[in-house]
Amino acid sequence: MPLVEVQALSKTFETKEGRLFNRVAKKVTALDGVSFTISKGEILGLLGPNGAGKTTMIKMLCTLVQPSSGDAYVNGFSIMKAPGKVRENLGVMLTGERTLYWKLTGKENLEYFAALYHMNREESAKRIEYLLDLVGLKDRADTYVENYSTGMRIRLSFAKALLHDAPVLLFDEPTLGLDPQSSRLIREMILDLRKKGHAILLTTHYMEEADLLSDRVAIIDHGKIIAMAAPSALKQSVKSSDIIEIEARNLQPEIVERLKTFTDIYDAVALFNDSAAHSGVIKIHAEKGKEVLPGILDALVRRDIGVTKVTFIEPTLEDVFIELTGRGLRD
Amino acid sequence: MTDIAGTTKALSAIFMKELKHYTRYPGNLAFLFAIPFLFTFMLSAMGTFVGGSNAAQYFFQRTGTQNFFVYQILGSAIWIMTWVVIEDLGSALRNEQIKGTLEQNFLAPINRFLLLVGVALAHIVISALIFIGVVFATVLVLQPGSLLSLFLAMLTLILGLTPMFGIAFIFSGFVIRFKEPYAFTQIVNMIFAVLAGTYYPVSVLPSWLQIVSRIIPQTYLIEDMRLIILFNKSLVDLYGHFILLGVMALVYPALGYYFFKRFENRAKVTGDLSKF
Ligand SMILES: Nc1ncnc2c1ncn2[C@@H]1O[C@H](COP(=O)(O)OP(=O)(O)O)[C@@H](O)[C@H]1O
Ligand SMILES: [Mg+2]
Numbered sequence: 001m002p003l004v005e006v007q008a009l010s011k012t013f014e015t016k017e018g019r020l021f022n023r024v025a026k027k028v029t030a031l032d033g034v035s036f037t038i039s040k041g042e043i044l045g046l047l048g049p050n051g052a053g054k055t056t057m058i059k060m061l062c063t064l065v066q067p068s069s070g071d072a073y074v075n076g077f078s079i080m081k082a083p084g085k086v087r088e089n090l091g092v093m094l095t096g097e098r099t100l101y102w103k104l105t106g107k108e109n110l111e112y113f114a115a116l117y118h119m120n121r122e123e124s125a126k127r128i129e130y131l132l133d134l135v136g137l138k139d140r141a142d143t144y145v146e147n148y149s150t151g152m153r154i155r156l157s158f159a160k161a162l163l164h165d166a167p168v169l170l171f172d173e174p175t176l177g178l179d180p181q182s183s184r185l186i187r188e189m190i191l192d193l194r195k196k197g198h199a200i201l202l203t204t205h206y207m208e209e210a211d212l213l214s215d216r217v218a219i220i221d222h223g224k225i226i227a228m229a230a231p232s233a234l235k236q237s238v239k240s241s242d243i244i245e246i247e248a249r250n251l252q253p254e255i256v257e258r259l260k261t262f263t264d265i266y267d268a269v270a271l272f273n274d275s276a277a278h279s280g281v282i283k284i285h286a287e288k289g290k291e292v293l294p295g296i297l298d299a300l301v302r303r304d305i306g307v308t309k310v311t312f313i314e315p316t317l318e319d320v321f322i323e324l325t326g327r328g329l330r331d
Numbered sequence: 332m333t334d335i336a337g338t339t340k341a342l343s344a345i346f347m348k349e350l351k352h353y354t355r356y357p358g359n360l361a362f363l364f365a366i367p368f369l370f371t372f373m374l375s376a377m378g379t380f381v382g383g384s385n386a387a388q389y390f391f392q393r394t395g396t397q398n399f400f401v402y403q404i405l406g407s408a409i410w411i412m413t414w415v416v417i418e419d420l421g422s423a424l425r426n427e428q429i430k431g432t433l434e435q436n437f438l439a440p441i442n443r444f445l446l447l448v449g450v451a452l453a454h455i456v457i458s459a460l461i462f463i464g465v466v467f468a469t470v471l472v473l474q475p476g477s478l479l480s481l482f483l484a485m486l487t488l489i490l491g492l493t494p495m496f497g498i499a500f501i502f503s504g505f506v507i508r509f510k511e512p513y514a515f516t517q518i519v520n521m522i523f524a525v526l527a528g529t530y531y532p533v534s535v536l537p538s539w540l541q542i543v544s545r546i547i548p549q550t551y552l553i554e555d556m557r558l559i560i561l562f563n564k565s566l567v568d569l570y571g572h573f574i575l576l577g578v579m580a581l582v583y584p585a586l587g588y589y590f591f592k593r594f595e596n597r598a599k600v601t602g603d604l605s606k607f
Contacts, residue, residue: 013602059602064434066599087440098431101348103355108348115344116439118337160435 001076002037003168003199004044004061009034009070011056011223030056032223033070038199040167043190045214045231046203047317049329053223054203055095058172061201062092074168088117091169091198093161095176097153102146106137106156109145110163117164124163131159136185151182158186162193169193171202175209187213205329207317219321226324231317238315238323241266242289244296245313246282249306258299259284264292269328283322341441345449349423353457363415363457367407367465374403374530394532396561401473405556406529408465412458412488413495413523413549418516419454420447420499421506428507434605443595444588447503451496455489462488470560480559483566487559490576491552497583504594508603523549548579 011031016023031053038044046054059065061072063083071078077085093099100109107128114124132138135155145153154174161169171190175183190213194200204210210217211231218228227234251270259268264287272280282300286292289312300307318329353360378386378399391397427433436446462485470477498519505515526540527533527549533541544550551572558564566573598604 015601056602062438064437064599064604065602066596084440087438090438092438094431094434096431099435101352101432102430103352104348108351112344112348113435113439115340116436116441118341118440120336120340 002039003075004038006034006036006072007070009060009072010068012068029223034225036218038201040199041194041197042215043194043200043202043213045210045217046220047210047217048220049205052220055172058170061170062090063087089166089168091161091166093158093171093174095172097150099157100145105142105144107141113160114163119164131162135159151179154178155182169198169200173203207329211317221325234320235315238319241285243313243315243319244284244289245311246307247309249279251278251280251305255303262292267322267326269322271328271330342445342449345446346452349450349453363411363461364464367404367411370407371403398474398561401469401561403530404469406553409553410524410529412461414520415458416454416492416495417499417502420450421502423450424503425506447500455492458492477560480563484556484559487555491548494548494579494583497587500587501590504591507598508594523547527553548576551576
């Protein structure tokens with residue numbers, strides 16, 4: 001029996017927009033009939049761009065948000081009928097560093113939450129010492145969280161999710177905004193937890209992270225799962241096209257519309273670097289890459305787009321996303 | 332671990348966490364001790380200004396006591412204590428909602444009622460401290476004979492504050508759902524201050540308003556405190572009020588929790604537990 005079983009979960013948020021006397025009700029479908037299962041010792045990666053519905057999925061599973069329809073079972077308990085039992089079986093790490101008491105020390109935070117999970121004193125003292133060591137905060141245990149760095153706070157928040165050693169773990173973008181070292185540490189710990197037999201749901205919008213950690217990846221877009229399989233199988237599915245990656249300066253978004261009119265090009269997306277607004281990469285999926293390349297370069301040169309590097313690459317999970325939606329993960 | 336032991340442990344953790352937060356923002360505590368005195372000085376200056384040299388005499392005729400200062404400090408202190416009770420529970424939850432820790436508490440397999448009660452208990456302690464700091468000090472200086480009655484007054488305080496938590500629970504739910512912490516409490520606290528006879532006997536109010544006063548626990552609390560400390564009344568004299576407060580202490584929190592749950596369920600539908 002899978003430890004997590006999600007059955008056709010949907011969520012529609014109703015919000016009001018506009019001014020005081022001119023409010024219009026607006027409906028946002030954050031999730032639309034999502035189903036999946038996760039077994040013991042398995043990591044399911046939920047990969048999708050911002051706003052895809054990943055956080056909503058996590059919050060419904062941990063009973064913070066009420067689903068509009070559908071149900072889910074955590075270790076056999078229904079989120080609708082037995083929310084208390086569900087919470088006992090879940091270790092959850094929500095996004096970001098604002099999940100802790102900043103006016104308490106790292107250790108006090110863990111002690112507080114251990115008590116909420118009904119752990120007795122000896123049990124929790126041992127567990128807390130082990131976890132603080134695990135996430136590299138042993139020396140800073142008695143420092144107020146307000147004096148921690150972002151990386152330290154996120155590692156503490158990770159330790160908090162492991163406090164009561166729940167069979168099912170939910171991590172919502174656990175490495176978002178984290179330095180490379182902390183990210184690596186957290187990824188290694190997640191892989192260790194899989195070995196110990198936890199069922200893990202991990203959301204991310206980093207394709208490398210999903211690829212590296214997941215046994216299966218569910219690609220989610222606009223509240224729907226549009227593909228779900230092992231990362232290698234997903235990548236295999238785009239093997240039939242050639243993938244060209246062009247690094248460029250003075251990149252203009254309109255160029256991709258022009259490229260898409262080429263008969264041999266299936267998809268073209270422009271992905272801008274966060275740091276410099278006008279540089280980035282164009283990703284092109286084409287039938288015969290070598291044959292269309294001269295035409296592509298010609299089109300770029302005509303628009304004064306400075307090409308700095310052209311590579312033919314092996315497909316990534318982002319290419320799977322592009323193939324399915326015509327958009328990049330980052331935009 | 333047994334259920335009861337686990338629950339007690341969780342409750343004491345919530346209680347201690349709340350107290351720690353109070354002591355780690357000491358400015359707030361100092362403010363709470365100063366306010367009752369400031370209000371009382373302001374009121375007594377007003378009284379002398381309006382009533383002239385006959386003010387004290389007139390006050391005696393209306394209230395039966397010459398101890399103007401003790402009379403007013405009791406009103407002031409209880410007003411501040413109920414203010415703490417009504418507002419701080421909701422604003423504590425509101426702060427946690429903004430900080431993101433409210434969700435973390437709601438993730439734990441504990442009853443929401445436990446969470447409210449844990450925070451509420453911490454505020455009973457804070458209120459008791461205010462009472463000891465403000466009222467004990469005043470009474471010991473101005474009316475040392477009433478030392479014993481202070482302990483009876485303390486009992487009355489605990490009984491009288493319990494129903495106030497019912498109102499605090501409603502407010503907590505309101506805050507989680509609508510995220511407007513002060514619009515509701517400030518109005519309620521001002522109305523209560525007027526209706527509960529903070530600085531005068533309730534009998535000066537129009538009779539229809541006095542009916543409303545009679546459903547506010549604070550009214551009895553203030554009256555009883557004055558009777559106990561200024562007029563040396565005992566439990567036997569006040570048993571009617573005690574029974575009434577006892578009933579309110581059962582009914583109001585239950586009602587309050589009912590409303591809190593309704594607001595909370597609504598917040599789960601709208602996803603408001605973490606919004607700001
Ligand atoms: N509490 C809420 N009220 C209204 N809309 C919401 C709420 N939470 C999320 N949404 C909307 O639902 C969609 C999915 O959001 P979310 O689950 O946070 O996405 P992700 O975590 O994948 O970035 C978005 O369009 C978002 O604006
Ligand atoms: Mg998210």
